[in-house]
Amino acid sequence: MASNDHGQAGGQGLTEFVDRYKQYMQQKENTHEFIRDLLVYADGVESKLRTENSQLLQILNDTRLDLDDATKSRRDLQLRLRDLETRLGVIPDRNPYVMVLIDGDGLLFKEHLVRQGVVGGRKAAEELRKAVTDKFSYDEDTAIEVVAEIVANVSGLSKAMKRDGCLDDESILYEFISGFNQAKVPFNFIDVGYSKEAADAKLLCSARFHLRNFNCKLILMGVSHDGSYAPYLDHLIHDDTGKQRIAVLEGCPTVEDIVATGITITSFKTIFRSDKLRVPSPQIETPTTTTTAQTMSPPPSVSYAAITQTKASPPPQITLPIPLKRANTPARTLKPFTPAWNPGPRGLDPPIQVNPAALERLKKRKGSDKLCNNHFLRGPCTKGDECDFEHNYNPTKEEKAVIALFARLSPCTKGQECDIDNCIYGHHCPSVVAGVCVHPHCKFRVDEHPPGTKFKHARHADWN
Structure with missing residues (x-):
């Protein structure tokens, strides 16, 4: 009985070891499988990262090419812009100016300036330049220039001023104009002779030209006395090229047609007259009867x-x-x-x-x-x-x-x-x-x- 117990005990011990061995081998197989799965997963992740890295490198190369192309295009555009600026003589914001255009038959300088002749002309030019720069400053770092162009029928104007009594001698006006032209290089007083159309056309053509110039920041039109300019001014202030870049310089009160356009109106009361020349109209007796050929009083010097x-x-x-x-x-x-x-x-x-x-x-x-x-x-x-x-x-x-x-x-x-x-x-x-x-x-x-x-x-x- 003892030997049988011993044999049974030995059999049970071997079975236990065999079972444990089998468990160990199963565990080892599971470990190997886990390692294999882990390696497969790691290989997949690495492959995916390699693909993404390759794509990122391609994007980086394309971006570098685009950057190089953009840099080259920008440089080409800069060179073309400089070339155009050189040929056109336009360098933005390096020569800003205000253009003053005056119909000199209606916007008149103060009597005390005109009476001083050449000296008064120089004073008028300097005072006009200072008044414009003080009122229409553009940039603290860039000095603004003032360009002035006055057109008038000088002969007719001198006669009218003498009749008004503000001049004793017509030649004084010519001396005043000479002084005005001498004061500043961009200041010009132009005699257009007896032609209202020529004066109007010259002013309007100048306005068109300067409105197309980037450096022209403002145009002051001295035409407050003449309603015939109203249609042109109305057209300009409703156009993008002229909006906020044109204003009327007032002497005598601005006529209603121009006021109705809504244009900006400014004045320099110490420089320009606010009243018109006092020129009396011919006083003729009114005919008492109306006939086919009416009788009228003749001029004093003519029968x-x-x-x-x-x-x-x-x-x-x-x-x-x-x-x-x-x-x-x-x-x-x-x-x-x-x-x-x-x-x-x-x-x-x-x-x-x-x-x-x-x-x-x-x-x-x-x-x-x-x-x-x-x-x-x-x-x-x-x-x-x-x-x-x-x-x-x-x-x-x-x-x-x-x-x-x-x-x-x-x-x-x-x-x-x-x-x-x-x-x-x-x-x-x-x-x-x-x-x-x-x-x-x-x-x-x-x-x-x-x-x-x-x-x-x-x-x-x-x-x-």
Whole structure:
């Protein structure tokens, strides 16, 4: 019995060891499997990281190429910009300036400056420069320049100032202008002679030019006295190129048409006059009766009776660029007052018949919507797209007659010496009715009206 117990005990011990061995081998197999799984996982992670690293390297290389290309493009653009600046003479913000454009027939310097002649001209230029720089400073680090251009009919202005009494001698104005021109290189007082259109065109062309210049920070237009500039100013302040870069320099109170545009208005009261020249209009007795040929008082130095007794030569035959309206068509004739008077070698301009409806229709066109006289009567307009008036329009015959009438309101620069048969401008005032000039802004001189004409509205000093 003892030996059997011992045998059983030995058998059980071996079985236990075998079981433990099997457990050990199973555990070892599990460990190896875990290690294999771990190695597979690590290999997958490493492979994924290698792929991502490769992609990042590719992105980095592409980015470097893009950076190199952007750097090269930027340098190319810088070189091209410098080349353009050199060729155009434009270096942004290195030469900022304010442009002062003045219609010298209406914006007048103070009397005490003009009376000083050359010295006064220099003082006026210096005071104008200082007033502009003080009021319109641009950059503390960059000095702003002031450029001034004044245009006027110097001969007419000097005569008007002498009649006003602010000058004893017309030559003083010429001395003042000489001093003004000597004071600063960019200061110029320009004599455009007897031509309102030339003065207007010069100012407006200068304004257009300087508005396109980056260095021009502001344009001061000395035109407060003349409502004819209103359409142009209104166009500019509603255009991105001119908005906030143009203002009106006021002398005498700004006319309502310009105020209505909403443009900025400034003034230098110590430099410019705030009143107009005191030029009395001719005082003529009003005719007591109306007849076919009205009787008017002659000028003191001329016998009107002698003029009427002299047979006037008939006016030359003039071919208008548009046909006149026939009497059988509903129309009215704006017939100027034509007494027994011969204005000169050319004679009287033939009257133009217009259709009332067409007249009212075109009068309603304002600003840049107005039709261009030159384009439709003589065309095409030489200004092209630079012209401030309408070209894209097909006027009727009645409307062309109205355009011709509007053109007639502007004086011909050659007056009675004009030898152009189909000249579209007026050679004497067409607005005289019953011995009175009724045009609110008549540009014709007194001697371009019939002797004894009275004036319903105050006249500009330059047209007396």
